[in-house]
Amino acid sequence: xxxxxxFVEDEWVEWYRLTPVRRWLESEKLWQTYLALGGSLDPExxxxxxxxxxxxxxxxxxxxxxxxxxxRRGGV
Amino acid sequence: xxxxxxxxxxxxxxxxDTDFAILADAANLVRLRTALADLQADVVAVPPxxxxxxxxxxxxxxxxxxxxxxxxxxDVMSVMRGVDPFSKLWRRRTTIELPHGTTCDLLxxxxxxxxxxxxxxxxxxxxxxLVEAHYFQxxxxxxxxQITFWLRELRTPALLVEIAGRRTGLCRRLIPKxxxxxxxxxxxxxxxxxxxREEETAERERDKRHWLPLRxxxxxxxxxxxxxxxxx
Numbered sequence: 001x002x003x004x005x006x007f008v009e010d011e012w013v014e015w016y017r018l019t020p021v022r023r024w025l026e027s028e029k030l031w032q033t034y035l036a037l038g039g040s041l042d043p044e045x046x047x048x049x050x051x052x053x054x055x056x057x058x059x060x061x062x063x064x065x066x067x068x069x070x071x072r073r074g075g076v
Numbered sequence: 077x078x079x080x081x082x083x084x085x086x087x088x089x090x091x092x093d094t095d096f097a098i099l100a101d102a103a104n105l106v107r108l109r110t111a112l113a114d115l116q117a118d119v120v121a122v123p124p125x126x127x128x129x130x131x132x133x134x135x136x137x138x139x140x141x142x143x144x145x146x147x148x149x150x151d152v153m154s155v156m157r158g159v160d161p162f163s164k165l166w167r168r169r170t171t172i173e174l175p176h177g178t179t180c181d182l183l184x185x186x187x188x189x190x191x192x193x194x195x196x197x198x199x200x201x202x203x204x205x206l207v208e209a210h211y212f213q214x215x216x217x218x219x220x221x222q223i224t225f226w227l228r229e230l231r232t233p234a235l236l237v238e239i240a241g242r243r244t245g246l247c248r249r250l251i252p253k254x255x256x257x258x259x260x261x262x263x264x265x266x267x268x269x270x271x272x273r274e275e276e277t278a279e280r281e282r283d284k285r286h287w288l289p290l291r292x293x294x295x296x297x298x299x300x301x302x303x304x305x306x307x308x
Binding site for chain 2: 001002004006007008012015016017020021023024025027030034040041042043044046048049050051053055056
């Protein structure tokens with residue numbers, strides 16, 4: 001019988017072995033961390049979505065500043 | 077019906093919007109308007125929040141301004157390509173109760189899998205994970221319905237070969253509905269991989285064709301809205 005570790009990485013094996021409710025609760029923790037770090041709730045534009053509108057205005061982050069920006073770039 | 081349902085069933089999606097499948101009737105829309113008012117949610121983009129758009133298969137997009145959910149996006153749909161009508165979805169739903177007592181109604185896994193068969197790249201690995209997780213969770217003592225679901229929806233060649241080898245009769249009976257099962261039964265992994273890719277491509281093309289008239293309608297609505305905003 002094929003085991004999950006035969007074709008998925010360890011973190012997926014662990015994820016599969018959680019109960020559905022446990023997975024839900026783990027994702028809630030991730031959400032709390034994401035929001036505590038100032039993560040935006042505005043979805044990333046999805047150019048493959050049939051709803052995608054390149055001209056649609058997007059919400060600004062709650063802190064009013066721009067999002068992630070490059071401070072230093074590698075040579076390549 | 078979106079990211080959190082995927083998390084529950086075993087895929088992992090960090091989706092920042094919240095998607096709801098709803099019954100599109102007048103009474104339910106009144107309830108939905110009340111709930112959205114509580115969230116201080118406004119429609120963003122097109123189409124407008126009207127029954128006729130929901131019934132035609134459009135999604136209505138909202139952004140919440142409530143202090144506890146500032147900027148949260150909510151998308152509402154009622155009709156999805158290849159997915160049964162809402163009344164059937166509701167009968168088959170999964171209801172979960174969270175530790176603090178909140179209950180959530182989720183699309184049943186087979187319905188979620190159908191809803192994910194879209195033109196977008198990101199949905200296809202998700203389907204694979206969803207069905208894999210279900211397989212590993214239930215393969216100890218599966219029902220015929222579960223085995224049928226795996227034979228019809230698994231996207232992992234090794235698992236398809238495994239199950240086709242154990243359930244030869246059922247697999248043979250399902251070949252007319254999913255021809256690639258013939259390759260699974262014959263343990264032809266290369267052929268099976270090719271057929272899975274073809275199956276995905278065909279489904280994505282069907283989704284694009286389905287959305288063609290709807291996208292035209294959205295474009296027209298955007299144009300009208302922009303002209304109105306300019307006072308034309």
